[in-house]
Amino acid sequence: MSAAILRDKATGFQRYRRTMTMLRFLSAMLLGFTLLTASLPAQAASAVVTVNGTPVTDVQLAQRLALHKIEGKGNRTAALNELINEVLQIQEAERLGYTVSEAEIDNAVLDVARQIKVSASNLSKILTDNGVPMSTLRARLKASLAWSRVTQQVVSARVNVSEADIDAKAKAELTAANSFDYILKEVLFIGGNASARTGQANKYRKSFKGCDSAVELSLSYTDAAVRDIGRRHATQFPDALANELAKLNVGGITKPRVVEGGVSMLAVCAKETSQDTTYIANNIRQETGSAGMKAEADKYLAELKAKAQIIKG
Incomplete structure (x- = not known):
């Protein structure tokens, strides 16, 4: 084999080695970059x-x-x-x-x-x-x-709540309107159009003669029900309803109110004066305690x- 051919083969082999070395270097770089990219989060949070x-x-x-x-x-x-x-x-x-x-x-x-x-x-x-x-x-x-x-x-x-302060505040909130105990029945016209049900309730109210005949009267109406509420103190009701009840005598019935599920009226079956501050005091206690808890929690x-x-x- 001539010297020229040997030189050509040697040169080709050197080029091959250089090419393979470069490919291995590039592959290593590419692998490193891939691993680095994979390790980064999609959105880096700081x-x-x-x-x-x-x-x-x-x-x-x-x-x-x-x-x-x-x-x-x-x-x-x-x-x-x-x-x-x-x-x-x-x-x-x-x-x-x-x-x-x-x-x-x-x-x-x-x-x-x-x-x-x-x-x-x-x-x-x-x-x-x-x-x-x-x-x-x-x-x-x-x-x-x-x-x-x-x-x-x-x-x-x-949190410290003074019972003496609560009692004094409760008594101060007693009024002529919320100083009554009642025994009540609820007359409820269920579902349907509120306007139409209110019309039926007003018709019922005009014919109402007292609690004893409340159920019998309701039978003349579709989807009307009467249920016993039992004893309630005026302080358990919103002011507007307590004021309305205070003006009624035994045998009276409130105006229709739209409530969830229908139209409601309350009939007064018994009524007596009672300056019971239990419910007022409970509300004050809850409000005072909640305010005190919030203040102390904020401080903590x-x-x-x-x-x-x-x-x-």
Whole structure:
């Protein structure tokens, strides 16, 4: 074999080796780039603030802002403060050993759906259509449930309600209109067109002769029912209804009122003066306790916030 042929073969072999080395290098680069890309999240989230080591990300903030927009409230500062508070609330609940299950959050979601009169699936669609994942609402509800446990077990001990003050306030709210005890029957015209049912109720009212004949009179009407309400104090009714009842004698009946499921009237079967403040006091106690609980809960959260390590990202 000539020297020229050998040289040509050697040169070709060197070119082949250089080509294969370059291909291996490019393959390694491509594999490294692929692995790096695969390891990156689709949307890198960065911490806007860190609360005792727990980050609140820009993605969370954007989603909470979108939720606030649906609710017609808030701004960036309000949304961020809400998220910080929720981190503190969950941290405190966990420190005290209180947990919230997924089932409890599911029930809370259903409650929200019922409040706005939509199904759970429609609620989810409303949220996602406005850029809010269901996880955003669930996070808020989880914090709310956790904080409720903290306030019930810890904060409630801080609330003091003066029974003497409640009694004095209840007596001050007694009026001539709400100082009666009644025994009542309800006459209810069920379903149908409210206007037509009101017309029937007014006709019944004109013929009404007292509680003893209430049921017999109702038999002349379609879908009319009479039920015993029993003993009720005036303070158990809204002011307008209490005022109307106060003007009636035994054997009287109130004007028709449209209620859920039909049209209702209350018939007075017995009536006597009674300055019972039980229901007024219960309402005052509940309102006072709720206001006190909220004030103490807010104070408790402010204390947690003052002690927390909150670092802006």
